[in-house]
Amino acid sequence: MSQIVILQKVAISIIIIFFGYAVKKMKFLPAETGKxxxxxxxxxxxxxSIAKVFLTTKVNTNLFVLTLSGFAFGFITFIIGFLAFRNANLKRETKGTLIISLCGYNIGLFAFPFVQQIYGNNGLLHIAMFDMGNSFNVFGVAYIAAYAFSQSDKLDLKKVFKKILCFVPFDTYIIAFILNVIGIKFPSLIVNLAEQISMPNTTLALFVIGYFLDFNLEKDEILSLLKGLAIKYTPGIALFFVLPLFFNTASMTIKAIMLGTIMPTALVAVIYSNEKDLNTKLASIFITATTIVAIVFMSLIMIKWH
Structure with a gap:
């Protein structure tokens, strides 16, 4: 795919994001629209969208490296953040939100639309395998961290595991992956139905990302935000320079690892922060900042590694 085509597709995606932001600012829709x-x-x-990918593309067991990478990089970033902030002179709720925000990536709502635009179903399959490992961090490790920094709740592992096992996208990953591996064929009606339902996902996901953008910063939060951003993007920046030295960047597997590690903070950072009385506003700001940074890095990667 030429650089001009990639730039056009990225530009369209960015326009949709800021269209969502503009619609929120103009208050055309009810306050609860984003949720x-x-x-x-x-x-x-x-x-x-997940089902469509696994129903229409055969999984190669070699792609398990993506699942492992999705978990490993998110968990490593979480550990670095935990060590960096655990003794920091910050409020409990701010410290907790920063650590949660460093755990995992927004793959489904952010990466899926861009990857589908540029790389099609094959790209979606690769990034979906990365996200399967990432899901354990987002819906498991981050939720445990939210409990740890909550003043009112004691850690309830049964509740944590229930939250993971009852999360529909995660369940879809597991079920669709198993069915794909054992070779079950579905009638075209089911495949076409999944494809039809998934069609609005790209536009809606980009619109919602824009709808949740928030540019209001307070001075006392800026330093913590910058430190958090440095920690979050250090692995991705390191990979950007190291991977081309050892691997062919034309490989979709290498692209998926690179793209996965520069994705924004997952939206659950806001949900967990709100649920556990942490710093919800900082979570929103962190998501906004990482979304902007991810757009810049992702555009660079897609153009340079086309």
Whole structure:
């Protein structure tokens, strides 16, 4: 794919994001629109997109390296953040939110639309395998961290595991992957249905990302935000320079690892922060900042490694 085509597709995606932001600012839609659309994506169009990928593309067992990478890089970043902030002179709620925000990536709502635009179903399969490992961090490790920094709750492992096992996109990953590996063929009606339901996912996900953008910063949060951003993107920046020395960057596997590690903070950072009385506003700001940084890095990677 030529650089001009890639730039056009990235530009269209960015325009949709800022269209979502503009719609929120102009207050055309009800206040709860962002939450409603987010739930619709998570429980309807995102699972359909995942199902479509695994129903139409055969999984190669070599792609398990992506699942391992998705978990490993997110967990390593979480550990670095935990060590960096655990003794920092910060409020409990700020410290907790920063550590949660460093655990895992927003793959389903952010990476899926861009990757589908540029690399098609094969790219989606690769980034979905990365996200399968990432899901353990986002819905497991991050939730445990939220408990750890909560003043009111004691850690309930049963509740944590229930949250992971009852999360629809994660369940879809596991079920669709197993069915793919054992070679079960579905009738075209089922495949076409999944494809039809998944069609709005790209546009809706980009729109919702824009809808959640927040540019309001307070001075006392800026330093913590910058330190958190440095920790979050150090592995991705290191990979950008190291991977081409040892691997062919034309490989979709290498592209998926690179793209996965520069994705924004998962939206659950806001959900967990709100649920456990942490710094919800900082979570929103962190997501906004990482979304902007990810757009820049991702555009650079897609153009340079086309």
């Amino acid at each position: 409603v659309l987010n739930s619709f994506i998570i429980y309807i169009t995102l699972p359909a």
